[in-house]
Amino acid sequence: MVVYSPGRANLIGEHTDYNDGFVLPFAIKRYVKIEIEPSKKFKIFSHQLKKGIEFDTPTKTNSWADYVIGMVQKLREHGYEVKPFTMNIDSDLPMGAGLSSSAALEVGVGYAISQMMEFEIDREELAKIAHECEVDFVGVRCGIMDQYAVALSKENHALFIDTMTREYKYVPLRLDDTKLYLINSGVKHELGSSEYNKRRHECELALQALRKSSFREVTLEDIEKIQDPVLKKRALHVVTENERVLKTLSALEDDNLVLVGKYLYESHYSLKDNYEVSCEEIDFLIEKLREYSNVLGARIVGAGFGGSIIALVKGNFESIFEKISEAYRIKFGILPTLLNVDTSNGVFRAL
Template structure:
């Protein structure tokens, strides 16, 4: 049996998902594929890296297999013991590019196990299983966005998620003669995961200072009670939530150029207030200003990718010059590709 789950781009709403905020991701046409069949032991095989891991008993391996193992353990909490399977994956989704390959792996695993064993778990339950696996087993305190986007997305739509209520709405993605592109910076700084968890702790500490239980109770007046790091983190969250709602309104009214402004504003906030950008990403963004409609860093930060909103061939006209300059400066070859919206996890009919 062959299954696939997509990576995602977060259109706008970065670092708001674990702060009870709004996000607007969409699934992209880059996937992790999973072949699954019953076996006498748990086997995890990656065609991309030629890794082969075999286990008689499920335990942490500190490899990519942990995303699948975590999912199995979460499913077992709901339905009891899962028999051994062979999991063989291959992917055209860039790893470490901020496109949520980890969530895609979790969701395709949960989807496949649910289907092959006829467990009748809902797609929302599968998304939460993936989320719990990443938080509780892998140990990254992420929000729900990535797993929801990989599981619930529909082609030609963005997925508006209220992470506080976990309600979601499909928003038509009518971009006219505009296109989305990804530029992969080719860097992923090692401090990414640790700094991500630090940002989450800083936001939790800010809530304690304000004597609030959720960011839903926080408003701009509360900023007067904060300073330093806590002021900056909270201001980013408030501003970014507002940008998500404004982007949805602009989408409904075909104001694509305005959306581009929101993307550049989002990047500036992520750079100056949330402090999750890096030199290489900022170099790319600086060289795109006044040349494309909009651009910002996507993903957890400290490297990864830039999302570009470009009218017609704006980006294509400048990308090769940017690649040459970037190669000279950082000795890294930039990768770029157009991204098209995609459905969430699904069985592949061969």
């Protein structure tokens, strides 16, 4: 049996998913491919890493295999009798580019197991189990966005998620003569994961300072009362980013892609100045993109400190990208890569 599990891009709503906020991701036509069949013991092989592992009982290894082992463990905790299997994993999702290859693997593994063993697991439950795997087993305190996007997405739509209530709805992406692109900067600064957890903690401290339990209760007037300048900036990003997601939602419903682009740029500058998760290389690319009027908007995506930019572009972009790419290479000695982003359905089984 073969299963394809998509990566995801996030149009807008960055660092809001673990703050009870709004997000607007969509799945992309880049996949983790999983082949599974029954076996006498658990055997996993990654074609990308050219590494394999065998085990009888699911125990943590602190390696890539934990995304698979953790799903076996979590499914069992939820009462599903997971029997041994052989699994081959391949992918055309670039790792470390902010496209959520980890959630694609978790959701894909869970879906492949449930299909092969005929478990009755709906997609929402599958996403929640995959999220538990990442948080409890792998140990990354992420929000629910990635797993929901991988499990629940629909082609030609974005997925609007209220991460506090976990309610979601499909939002048509009528792009017409505009296209979405991802630009991989080719850099990933090491402080990414440590700073991610630090930002989470700073958000918690900001709420404590305001004596609030959720950012959904926080207004711009409240933020002015925060004494600590760093905590004030973090809170300002979360509250204004939530507003930008809702404004983007309205702009998409009105087919106003120029306005969507404006909100993307605003999101980037908030991530740069208030949340402080951008970097020199990403900012250079953003400023170069701003020189071209047919680039409607762009922003850093993912945890930050490198990774990728999402750009909304009207008309031809390849020639513009060549010029920007050359300027970037001259300055940083790195060639960025361009990924044309097409929307995808959530995880599915090959027929």
